[in-house]
Amino acid sequence: MGSAYKAPPPFSDSKPYSRWIDEIKAWQCLTDLDESKQALAVALTFDEHDPSGIRDKVFSDLPLDTLKSDDGMKELIQYMDKLFKKDQLSEAYEVYTEFDRFRRQPDLKMETFGIRKTLQSHKKIQDGIAKFCT
Structure with missing residues:
Protein backbone atom coordinates (compact mmCIF):
# COMPACT_ATOMS: atom_id res chain seq x y z
CA MET A 1 0.00 0.00 0.00
CA LYS A 85 14.92 35.41 9.14
CA LYS A 86 16.31 37.43 12.03
CA ASP A 87 19.93 38.21 12.62
CA GLN A 88 21.53 36.75 15.74
CA LEU A 89 21.47 40.00 17.72
CA SER A 90 17.74 40.52 17.14
CA GLU A 91 17.05 36.91 18.05
CA ALA A 92 19.07 37.14 21.27
CA TYR A 93 17.28 40.37 22.25
CA GLU A 94 13.89 38.78 21.61
CA VAL A 95 14.83 35.79 23.78
CA TYR A 96 15.96 38.10 26.58
CA THR A 97 12.82 40.27 26.52
CA GLU A 98 10.57 37.21 26.49
CA PHE A 99 12.41 35.88 29.54
CA ASP A 100 12.30 39.27 31.28
CA ARG A 101 8.53 39.60 30.79
CA PHE A 102 7.73 36.18 32.26
CA ARG A 103 5.52 36.88 35.31
CA ARG A 104 3.80 34.77 37.94
CA GLN A 105 0.07 34.30 37.48
CA PRO A 106 -2.00 35.05 40.63
CA ASP A 107 -3.16 31.42 40.97
CA LEU A 108 0.35 29.96 40.56
CA LYS A 109 2.24 28.88 43.68
CA MET A 110 5.55 30.66 44.18
CA GLU A 111 7.42 27.34 44.27
CA THR A 112 5.97 26.31 40.89
CA PHE A 113 6.71 29.74 39.45
CA GLY A 114 10.34 29.51 40.58
CA ILE A 115 10.77 26.13 38.93
CA ARG A 116 9.16 27.32 35.67
CA LYS A 117 11.22 30.52 35.62
CA THR A 118 14.42 28.53 36.13
CA LEU A 119 13.53 26.00 33.44
CA GLN A 120 12.56 28.77 31.04
CA SER A 121 15.81 30.62 31.64
CA HIS A 122 17.89 27.53 30.92
CA LYS A 123 15.93 26.78 27.75
CA LYS A 124 16.10 30.38 26.51
CA ILE A 125 19.81 30.60 27.14
CA GLN A 126 20.38 27.39 25.21
CA ASP A 127 18.01 28.34 22.38
CA GLY A 128 18.90 31.97 21.85
CA ILE A 129 21.67 33.64 23.75
CA ALA A 130 24.03 30.70 23.33
CA LYS A 131 23.53 30.91 19.54
CA PHE A 132 24.56 34.56 19.66
CA CYS A 133 27.72 33.84 21.65
CA THR A 134 28.98 31.00 19.46
Missing part, protein backbone atom coordinates in the same frame (compact mmCIF):
# COMPACT_ATOMS: atom_id res chain seq x y z
CA GLY A 2 1.14 3.56 -0.71
CA SER A 3 1.70 5.99 2.09
CA ALA A 4 -0.77 8.78 2.79
CA TYR A 5 0.09 12.36 1.90
CA LYS A 6 1.49 14.29 4.86
CA ALA A 7 0.77 18.01 4.69
CA PRO A 8 3.69 20.39 5.29
CA PRO A 9 3.85 22.13 8.68
CA PRO A 10 1.73 25.30 8.67
CA PHE A 11 3.44 28.69 8.64
CA SER A 12 2.29 30.90 11.50
CA ASP A 13 3.45 33.90 13.48
CA SER A 14 2.68 31.91 16.64
CA LYS A 15 5.98 30.02 16.29
CA PRO A 16 9.44 31.34 15.47
CA TYR A 17 10.42 31.30 11.81
CA SER A 18 13.54 29.27 12.61
CA ARG A 19 11.34 26.58 14.18
CA TRP A 20 9.12 26.48 11.08
CA ILE A 21 12.21 26.03 8.87
CA ASP A 22 13.35 23.10 11.03
CA GLU A 23 9.89 21.53 10.73
CA ILE A 24 9.90 22.03 6.94
CA LYS A 25 13.30 20.34 6.67
CA ALA A 26 12.00 17.42 8.76
CA TRP A 27 8.91 17.22 6.54
CA GLN A 28 11.14 17.12 3.44
CA CYS A 29 12.93 14.08 4.89
CA LEU A 30 9.65 12.26 5.49
CA THR A 31 7.47 13.20 2.55
CA ASP A 32 7.07 11.02 -0.51
CA LEU A 33 6.09 14.09 -2.54
CA ASP A 34 8.30 14.66 -5.58
CA GLU A 35 10.88 17.46 -5.14
CA SER A 36 9.32 19.41 -7.98
CA LYS A 37 6.01 19.58 -6.08
CA GLN A 38 7.23 20.34 -2.57
CA ALA A 39 7.50 24.13 -2.88
CA LEU A 40 4.01 24.33 -4.37
CA ALA A 41 2.62 22.16 -1.57
CA VAL A 42 4.22 24.41 1.05
CA ALA A 43 3.15 27.66 -0.65
CA LEU A 44 -0.45 26.46 -0.91
CA THR A 45 -0.55 25.87 2.86
CA PHE A 46 0.10 29.57 3.55
CA ASP A 47 -3.03 31.17 4.98
CA GLU A 48 -4.59 33.70 2.61
CA HIS A 49 -5.52 35.84 5.62
CA ASP A 50 -2.12 35.76 7.33
CA PRO A 51 -1.22 39.33 8.41
CA SER A 52 2.14 39.08 6.65
CA GLY A 53 0.40 38.41 3.31
CA ILE A 54 2.96 35.68 2.64
CA ARG A 55 0.81 33.62 0.28
CA ASP A 56 0.17 36.58 -1.99
CA LYS A 57 3.82 37.65 -1.84
CA VAL A 58 5.11 34.19 -2.77
CA PHE A 59 2.77 33.75 -5.71
CA SER A 60 3.36 37.34 -6.87
CA ASP A 61 7.15 37.38 -6.56
CA LEU A 62 8.18 33.81 -7.42
CA PRO A 63 7.33 32.47 -10.88
CA LEU A 64 5.27 29.28 -10.92
CA ASP A 65 8.00 27.58 -12.95
CA THR A 66 10.45 28.31 -10.12
CA LEU A 67 8.11 26.87 -7.49
CA LYS A 68 7.53 23.69 -9.48
CA SER A 69 11.19 23.03 -10.23
CA ASP A 70 13.48 20.61 -8.40
CA ASP A 71 15.10 23.67 -6.77
CA GLY A 72 11.72 25.12 -5.82
CA MET A 73 12.12 24.51 -2.09
CA LYS A 74 15.58 26.06 -2.09
CA GLU A 75 14.23 29.15 -3.88
CA LEU A 76 11.19 29.36 -1.59
CA ILE A 77 13.29 29.13 1.57
CA GLN A 78 15.74 31.77 0.28
CA TYR A 79 12.79 34.07 -0.43
CA MET A 80 11.26 33.42 2.99
CA ASP A 81 14.63 34.03 4.68
CA LYS A 82 14.77 37.51 3.15
CA LEU A 83 11.39 38.31 4.70
CA PHE A 84 11.45 36.54 8.06
Whole structure:
Protein backbone atom coordinates (compact mmCIF):
# COMPACT_ATOMS: atom_id res chain seq x y z
CA MET A 1 0.00 0.00 0.00
CA GLY A 2 1.14 3.56 -0.71
CA SER A 3 1.70 5.99 2.09
CA ALA A 4 -0.77 8.78 2.79
CA TYR A 5 0.09 12.36 1.90
CA LYS A 6 1.49 14.29 4.86
CA ALA A 7 0.77 18.01 4.69
CA PRO A 8 3.69 20.39 5.29
CA PRO A 9 3.85 22.13 8.68
CA PRO A 10 1.73 25.30 8.67
CA PHE A 11 3.44 28.69 8.64
CA SER A 12 2.29 30.90 11.50
CA ASP A 13 3.45 33.90 13.48
CA SER A 14 2.68 31.91 16.64
CA LYS A 15 5.98 30.02 16.29
CA PRO A 16 9.44 31.34 15.47
CA TYR A 17 10.42 31.30 11.81
CA SER A 18 13.54 29.27 12.61
CA ARG A 19 11.34 26.58 14.18
CA TRP A 20 9.12 26.48 11.08
CA ILE A 21 12.21 26.03 8.87
CA ASP A 22 13.35 23.10 11.03
CA GLU A 23 9.89 21.53 10.73
CA ILE A 24 9.90 22.03 6.94
CA LYS A 25 13.30 20.34 6.67
CA ALA A 26 12.00 17.42 8.76
CA TRP A 27 8.91 17.22 6.54
CA GLN A 28 11.14 17.12 3.44
CA CYS A 29 12.93 14.08 4.89
CA LEU A 30 9.65 12.26 5.49
CA THR A 31 7.47 13.20 2.55
CA ASP A 32 7.07 11.02 -0.51
CA LEU A 33 6.09 14.09 -2.54
CA ASP A 34 8.30 14.66 -5.58
CA GLU A 35 10.88 17.46 -5.14
CA SER A 36 9.32 19.41 -7.98
CA LYS A 37 6.01 19.58 -6.08
CA GLN A 38 7.23 20.34 -2.57
CA ALA A 39 7.50 24.13 -2.88
CA LEU A 40 4.01 24.33 -4.37
CA ALA A 41 2.62 22.16 -1.57
CA VAL A 42 4.22 24.41 1.05
CA ALA A 43 3.15 27.66 -0.65
CA LEU A 44 -0.45 26.46 -0.91
CA THR A 45 -0.55 25.87 2.86
CA PHE A 46 0.10 29.57 3.55
CA ASP A 47 -3.03 31.17 4.98
CA GLU A 48 -4.59 33.70 2.61
CA HIS A 49 -5.52 35.84 5.62
CA ASP A 50 -2.12 35.76 7.33
CA PRO A 51 -1.22 39.33 8.41
CA SER A 52 2.14 39.08 6.65
CA GLY A 53 0.40 38.41 3.31
CA ILE A 54 2.96 35.68 2.64
CA ARG A 55 0.81 33.62 0.28
CA ASP A 56 0.17 36.58 -1.99
CA LYS A 57 3.82 37.65 -1.84
CA VAL A 58 5.11 34.19 -2.77
CA PHE A 59 2.77 33.75 -5.71
CA SER A 60 3.36 37.34 -6.87
CA ASP A 61 7.15 37.38 -6.56
CA LEU A 62 8.18 33.81 -7.42
CA PRO A 63 7.33 32.47 -10.88
CA LEU A 64 5.27 29.28 -10.92
CA ASP A 65 8.00 27.58 -12.95
CA THR A 66 10.45 28.31 -10.12
CA LEU A 67 8.11 26.87 -7.49
CA LYS A 68 7.53 23.69 -9.48
CA SER A 69 11.19 23.03 -10.23
CA ASP A 70 13.48 20.61 -8.40
CA ASP A 71 15.10 23.67 -6.77
CA GLY A 72 11.72 25.12 -5.82
CA MET A 73 12.12 24.51 -2.09
CA LYS A 74 15.58 26.06 -2.09
CA GLU A 75 14.23 29.15 -3.88
CA LEU A 76 11.19 29.36 -1.59
CA ILE A 77 13.29 29.13 1.57
CA GLN A 78 15.74 31.77 0.28
CA TYR A 79 12.79 34.07 -0.43
CA MET A 80 11.26 33.42 2.99
CA ASP A 81 14.63 34.03 4.68
CA LYS A 82 14.77 37.51 3.15
CA LEU A 83 11.39 38.31 4.70
CA PHE A 84 11.45 36.54 8.06
CA LYS A 85 14.92 35.41 9.14
CA LYS A 86 16.31 37.43 12.03
CA ASP A 87 19.93 38.21 12.62
CA GLN A 88 21.53 36.75 15.74
CA LEU A 89 21.47 40.00 17.72
CA SER A 90 17.74 40.52 17.14
CA GLU A 91 17.05 36.91 18.05
CA ALA A 92 19.07 37.14 21.27
CA TYR A 93 17.28 40.37 22.25
CA GLU A 94 13.89 38.78 21.61
CA VAL A 95 14.83 35.79 23.78
CA TYR A 96 15.96 38.10 26.58
CA THR A 97 12.82 40.27 26.52
CA GLU A 98 10.57 37.21 26.49
CA PHE A 99 12.41 35.88 29.54
CA ASP A 100 12.30 39.27 31.28
CA ARG A 101 8.53 39.60 30.79
CA PHE A 102 7.73 36.18 32.26
CA ARG A 103 5.52 36.88 35.31
CA ARG A 104 3.80 34.77 37.94
CA GLN A 105 0.07 34.30 37.48
CA PRO A 106 -2.00 35.05 40.63
CA ASP A 107 -3.16 31.42 40.97
CA LEU A 108 0.35 29.96 40.56
CA LYS A 109 2.24 28.88 43.68
CA MET A 110 5.55 30.66 44.18
CA GLU A 111 7.42 27.34 44.27
CA THR A 112 5.97 26.31 40.89
CA PHE A 113 6.71 29.74 39.45
CA GLY A 114 10.34 29.51 40.58
CA ILE A 115 10.77 26.13 38.93
CA ARG A 116 9.16 27.32 35.67
CA LYS A 117 11.22 30.52 35.62
CA THR A 118 14.42 28.53 36.13
CA LEU A 119 13.53 26.00 33.44
CA GLN A 120 12.56 28.77 31.04
CA SER A 121 15.81 30.62 31.64
CA HIS A 122 17.89 27.53 30.92
CA LYS A 123 15.93 26.78 27.75
CA LYS A 124 16.10 30.38 26.51
CA ILE A 125 19.81 30.60 27.14
CA GLN A 126 20.38 27.39 25.21
CA ASP A 127 18.01 28.34 22.38
CA GLY A 128 18.90 31.97 21.85
CA ILE A 129 21.67 33.64 23.75
CA ALA A 130 24.03 30.70 23.33
CA LYS A 131 23.53 30.91 19.54
CA PHE A 132 24.56 34.56 19.66
CA CYS A 133 27.72 33.84 21.65
CA THR A 134 28.98 31.00 19.46
